[in-house]
Amino acid sequence: MGKLYFRYGAMGSSKTANALMVRYNYIEKGQNAIILKPKIENRDGEATVKSRMGLEAECIFVEDFLEEVENEWFTGKSDAWDKLDCVIVDEAQFLTEKQVDLLALVVDKYDLPVICYGLRTDFTSHLFTGSKRLMEIANYIEEVPTVCWCGRRAHFNARVCNGKIVRDGEQIMMGGNESYVSVCRRHFLSGEVMGERERDIQ
Ligand SMILES: [Zn+2]
Numbered sequence: 001m002g003k004l005y006f007r008y009g010a011m012g013s014s015k016t017a018n019a020l021m022v023r024y025n026y027i028e029k030g031q032n033a034i035i036l037k038p039k040i041e042n043r044d045g046e047a048t049v050k051s052r053m054g055l056e057a058e059c060i061f062v063e064d065f066l067e068e069v070e071n072e073w074f075t076g077k078s079d080a081w082d083k084l085d086c087v088i089v090d091e092a093q094f095l096t097e098k099q100v101d102l103l104a105l106v107v108d109k110y111d112l113p114v115i116c117y118g119l120r121t122d123f124t125s126h127l128f129t130g131s132k133r134l135m136e137i138a139n140y141i142e143e144v145p146t147v148c149w150c151g152r153r154a155h156f157n158a159r160v161c162n163g164k165i166v167r168d169g170e171q172i173m174m175g176g177n178e179s180y181v182s183v184c185r186r187h188f189l190s191g192e193v194m195g196e197r198e199r200d201i202q
Contacts, residue, residue, distance in 0.1 A: 002111040004104050006092070006134035008120040009144030010154045010182035015117040017051035018144060019088050022115060031085035035059040038094040038130075040172065049090045062095065066102050084112055092118030094172070095130030104137055117144070122171045123159035123180065125188065148184035149195040156188035157181075165191040 009015050019035060026033035035049055039061045050056040065087075087106065089095070095103075095116075107114050116138070120131050127135070135141060148154040158181045159166040159173070165188075173179065181193045 001113075002107040003113055003139040004107045004134075004137065005113065005115040005140045005142065006131070006138040007115065007117050007142045007144050008131060008134075009117075010119065010146050011157045011180045012052070012182050013144040013146035013154075014051065014053070015144050016049055016090055017053050017055055019049065019090050019115070019117045020051055020055045020057055022086070023057060023088055026086050032083055033086035033088060034065075034084060035088045035090060036062045036065050037090045038062045038092075038099070040094045059090065062089065062099055066099060069102065069106060084110070087112055087114045089114065089116040090118075092116035092134060093120075093122075093128035093131045094118075095133070097129060097133045100130055100133035100137065107139075119157060120155070121157065123157050123169075124167065124171075125156055128171070146182055148182065148187055149193075150184060150187060152184035152186065154182035154184055156183050156185060158183050158188055158191075158193045160193050163194070165193050 007015065007018065023033045023035055035057055037049055037059050047059050047061060048056050049059045087103070089103065103114050103116070106112060116134055118131055118134070119128060121127055146154050159169065159179055160181050161179070183193055187193065
């Protein structure tokens, strides 16, 4: 049955690897699953999703997918999407509210599972637009866990420059993963973004 899922996690919680594994599981069973990502997420500059573990796959831009879906609704012609069994979305925090609403329509109209992976909050600890809308309308909201250097659950994405936490700036900065450290709330608020061992390594 079609349901809209939001699986959120901090940086480094293997969301992309999860997304790729879910796709693989569908394909292994002879089913068809595609991966989408928003165009704004241009860290790779191309239509691929890459996990930090080294897994990667081709993807389709959300904008292109939704344009085709909308065209199809208006023209009444089917059926490229009828052959789909699952839609997976990476970097879902960057979706617009309208894009999330359209993905929900895809779920309901085509009875398809749409599984969105993304960050919950930005480096100032506020919800991203896409994540906020997903929190509002998803059927299932699930955490992809990861831990702070202290061992507590990490829910915050600290932006870091020269080992120090940064609290001001643009919401989206494509500096790559090395600009962010996932930490617990205690260490997000205190600004201690790494333990002594990590500092020694640097
Ligand atoms: Zn901590």
